Amino acid sequence: MKKFKVLLAVSLLAIGCLTALIASINEKKEEQKIINSVPQVERWQTKNEEFKKFYPRQYDSWKKTKESDDIDDMLKEYPELVVLWAGYGFAKDYNAPRGHFYAIEDNRNTLRTGAPVDGKTGPMPTACWTCKSPDVPRIMNEQGDLEYFTGKWAKYGSDIINPIGCVDCHNPKTMELQVNRKYLDDGLKAAGLTPLADATHQEMRTMVCAQCHVEYYFKKTDNGKGGKAAVVTLPWAEGTTVDDMERYYDNIDFKDWTHKISKTPMLKTQHPGYEMYLTGAHGKNNVSCADCHMPYKREGGVKYTDHNIGNPLENMENTCMTCHRVSEKSLLATIAEKKKRKTELHKKSMVQIAAAHLEAGKAWEVGATEAEMAPVLKDIRHAQWRWDYAVASHPAFFHAPEETLRVLGTALEKAGNARIKLAKILAKYGAADYVAPSIDSKEKAQEIIGLPFDKLVEDKKKFKNGLLIEWKKEAEKKGVYNPESTKGVEDKTSYN
Ligand code: HEC
Ligand code: HEC
Ligand code: HEC
Ligand code: HEC
16 A cells, blocks of 8 residues: 555656646747747837847847947057048047947947037938948838938938847848848849849858948949939959959049048958958858857757857857867967967058058158159058958958968058158158157057047037937937937947
8 A cells, every 4th residue: 555655656746747847848839939930020120129028038149249348449559540540530539349239329429420410410421320220221211222321420310229130130020031231232243142032041141241241332323312322332343352342442443531641542441351251261161150150059948049249259169169179278279379470460561551651741741743652652552451451351360361361461562562662752852761750659649640639529529418319319209219228338438
């Protein structure tokens, strides 16, 4: 009898455990079903928090990009940059990229975008918003691309308000990956690469990133209403390497600005991350951006995509180690070495190019002619384009190490050529002993180029305490912004 009771107790316990297990499996299955199902979110719902109730894990991991909030003032770290960008916005303020969550704030905060006082003041065009927000494809859809690309960025101060989020990479109706910025497809077709309509699922895991992490320029285009639009265009018609794009820009005589000291017609490289990646071992093997930056994650029985896009080295177990069989330690050592090699050539290039600008400035001052200077300016233009290309395509030293070193090598060569020519010109005009001033701090460099830093900061503060507050209120009234979504976010900049 006693034996029977024990047996009964054990059986009941087992049944109880099994029932709990089944319930838990069902619960997980239920959750997996929700993840795989398609709740009805509006097509142009750009408020990221509206997705939380349907996709809590993706939303919560996306929100973690908020934790990458450090401001790294690159001008302070490398004061030569101020001279390299003299006469252009980047000499005012330039920080390393941080989490996607900050894309909107950083665009409003940077001294480069100035201090608008109404919807018509600049200095930057609407195109500046293009890679910052899901509100951009929403507006392109509502108003058409040409209208979107017309005017100054302040025009959309109360419309473009939510940082990079769900609708940038997904169609909320199906949650499939989708790119809604037409210029990427135009670029792919111009380059003879696979257009989006034919992209495989694996390729789409890179394409969603390539809509923003690419080289581009603002092409002046008739907007059909008697005005000009500044249309984001990928310069890929000749191909996607640094040499191809250099040729493309030269052929159309394009310049982003004229250098304040050397008078060179300059190019500013944006961030050709995708193009560089194509030349590296991972790009060539079709390892996608998402494979490393958005690994799968398991929580209990649920498998989902980690949306905390950041540094894959902080999570090597789920990223690198799914493919590589060496130890984490040895991989990290390899990467550190790659970075060191890049940094050595990166620093040497900057010093050479900055000296070339200053020597060219001196050459103009002592009477050099346009004909004498033309070949020098061409070398400087190409040298800086190449140096910038290798470092603005963050972090190409890892994505494409050999190409990065090749590009930096040619930057050094071209800067050297410019300086040999300059030495002859300076000698001819009796300035052979000219030595360019050393550039040892951001402040000193900004002084050399005559930049009114304090005034820029003062104007920016007025903008932030005035018009910006109105923008947020209007956006809330329009129903496109939920102030809760940015509550408690620290306002970090390089200047306060
Ligand atoms: C920068 C692009 C990007 C952004 C922004 C983004 N996603 Fe994703 N999402 C992806 C990629 C890539 C995948 C993997 C898709 C695949 O391989 O099928 C994915 C997968 C998903 C899936 C499918 C299930 C899974 O976990 O794999 C859901 C649901 C999802 N995302 C929800 C969201 C939500 C909600 C947001 C906004 C809070 C968001 N995503 C923002 C790129 C993005
Ligand atoms: C809508 C445009 C857009 C899309 C889509 C996009 N990015 Fe970004 N990304 C940016 C911008 C802008 C920044 C810089 C944000 C800042 O500093 O405020 C950035 C920053 C980053 C950073 C730096 C993060 C940090 O914490 O330092 C990484 C890594 C990154 N992106 C990878 C990706 C990957 C991988 C994808 C595709 C899965 C992707 N991005 C899709 C625009 C985009
Ligand atoms: C093989 C893995 C891998 C692939 C594929 C990959 N990345 Fe990365 N990515 C990394 C690693 C590792 C880092 C961090 C390197 C470092 O700075 O130490 C990184 C860093 C970045 C950064 C941050 C730069 C910064 O300064 O904060 C961006 C942006 C980025 N990747 C974009 C992309 C894009 C876009 C793609 C696809 C075109 C891509 N990555 C493909 C591994 C990868
Ligand atoms: C989806 C698979 C996959 C993932 C994930 C992946 N790799 Fe790779 N990796 C490859 C392949 C494939 C190659 C090329 C191997 C070859 O050519 O023999 C490669 C090559 C490399 C190389 C040598 C080539 C070079 O560029 O120097 C290094 C280093 C490397 N990977 C590091 C990493 C790191 C670090 C990570 C994580 C951030 C990572 N990989 C993630 C598949 C992957």
